Amino acid sequence: MFTNVPFPAIFVAMSNKKRVFSGIQPSGDLHIGNYLGAIVNWVRGQDAHDNIFCIVDLHAITVPQDPKKLKANTMELAKVLLASGIDPKKSTLFVQSERPEHSEMGWILNCFTHMGELSRMTQFKEKGGKKETTVGLFDYPVLMAGDILLYDTEEVPVGEDQKQHVEIARDIAQRLNKRVGKVVVVPEPVIKKEGARIMSLTDPTKKMSKSDQNENSYILLRDDAETIRKKFARAVTDSDNKIKFDKAKKPGISNLLNIMSVCTETPIIELEKKYADSNYGQFKTDVAECVIEMLKPIQAKLAEYDKNEDKVRKILADGAEAVAPRAKDTLQRVKKAVGLGL
Numbered sequence: 001m002f003t004n005v006p007f008p009a010i011f012v013a014m015s016n017k018k019r020v021f022s023g024i025q026p027s028g029d030l031h032i033g034n035y036l037g038a039i040v041n042w043v044r045g046q047d048a049h050d051n052i053f054c055i056v057d058l059h060a061i062t063v064p065q066d067p068k069k070l071k072a073n074t075m076e077l078a079k080v081l082l083a084s085g086i087d088p089k090k091s092t093l094f095v096q097s098e099r100p101e102h103s104e105m106g107w108i109l110n111c112f113t114h115m116g117e118l119s120r121m122t123q124f125k126e127k128g129g130k131k132e133t134t135v136g137l138f139d140y141p142v143l144m145a146g147d148i149l150l151y152d153t154e155e156v157p158v159g160e161d162q163k164q165h166v167e168i169a170r171d172i173a174q175r176l177n178k179r180v181g182k183v184v185v186v187p188e189p190v191i192k193k194e195g196a197r198i199m200s201l202t203d204p205t206k207k208m209s210k211s212d213q214n215e216n217s218y219i220l221l222r223d224d225a226e227t228i229r230k231k232f233a234r235a236v237t238d239s240d241n242k243i244k245f246d247k248a249k250k251p252g253i254s255n256l257l258n259i260m261s262v263c264t265e266t267p268i269i270e271l272e273k274k275y276a277d278s279n280y281g282q283f284k285t286d287v288a289e290c291v292i293e294m295l296k297p298i299q300a301k302l303a304e305y306d307k308n309e310d311k312v313r314k315i316l317a318d319g320a321e322a323v324a325p326r327a328k329d330t331l332q333r334v335k336k337a338v339g340l341g342l
Contacts, residue, residue, distance in 0.1 A: 021156055026056075030077070030080050030220070035084060041157065054093075056147065057070065057074050075309060088318065092319045101331045102327075108335070111338075112175050150331065152184070163189050167189065170186050181337055183333050184334065199251065201235040201236065235256060235284055243272060259287055263291055
């Protein structure tokens with residue numbers, strides 16, 4: 001029987017690098033909060049880990065989507081990731097729906113997941129519970145668990161708001177292993193540093209979001225220089241006129257310091273010293289210029305990919321093909337363990 005194979009023999013390490021899975025939804029135009037909060041860390045970690053980056057379009061359809069817009073958003077996200085520095089020679093990038101193993105794995109894991117667990121998920125409590133709520137939205141964490149477990153993932157970098165989803169993936173994995181033998185790796189969540197949490201420019205007590213009705217609240221990765229300058233000039237601060245990091249008393253200035261710090265890789269304490277005698281106007285101008293400079297190479301590469309989307313499609317297709325052996329192996333392992341097939 002397959003399940004009698006000793007656990008360590010199942011997983012043969014391809015290298016000493018830990019396998020890391022990261023998923024991101026194709027939800028439209030990305031902003032600097034997306035880039036500084038997640039993508040920049042993905043790019044910097046490519047040499048240290050065995051990375052799989054997945055555009056999770058199956059998760060996107062848990063809420064109503066315009067089909068044409070979803071396809072366009074998927075392409076846009078792929079271009080942004082590549083333009084930002086995700087290197088197909090170092091990492092694997094693909095679209096979730098191109099690998100049917102995700103859906104099949106999700107269904108099997110459904111049979112090892114309890115209704116009560118899913119009903120207690122924070123995001124479902126916030127977004128669900130209405131008559132029009134889809135089963136997909138309720139079941140979202142199980143598909144996410146399938147995404148993660150399918151690749152023998154060891155680490156999953158997430159924000160604090162997604163930690164609960166990785167924890168339920170761990171619970172499902174442990175339950176599966178207990179019932180049928182150790183067939184999947186139990187992943188560990190890796191929480192991003194708080195410094196990468198970028199807040200709204202118009203309400204710095206809230207996370208930057210493209211869904212905000214005020215377009216001055218966020219900086220899109222495709223915003224031109226003049227638009228960026230205008231948005232930062234209108235950024236909410238306070239009347240103190242002291243450039244000091246204090247999230248409780250000075251959330252606006254703290255957010256701007258945070259943005260500049262991550263953009264320039266300069267410690268906030270050094271920025272506080274540098275701008276000790278500066279006024280808010282000059283500081284906002286400098287933050288804007290830092291962001292403009294940061295986005296220049298990304299926007300230049302985006303322009304190149306805009307002219308050659310076939311190249312992007314080829315990269316995504318190659319990525320889907322590259323992860324196929326891992327996905328198929330894990331799925332077959334799990335199917336045999338639970339008694340499926342002949």
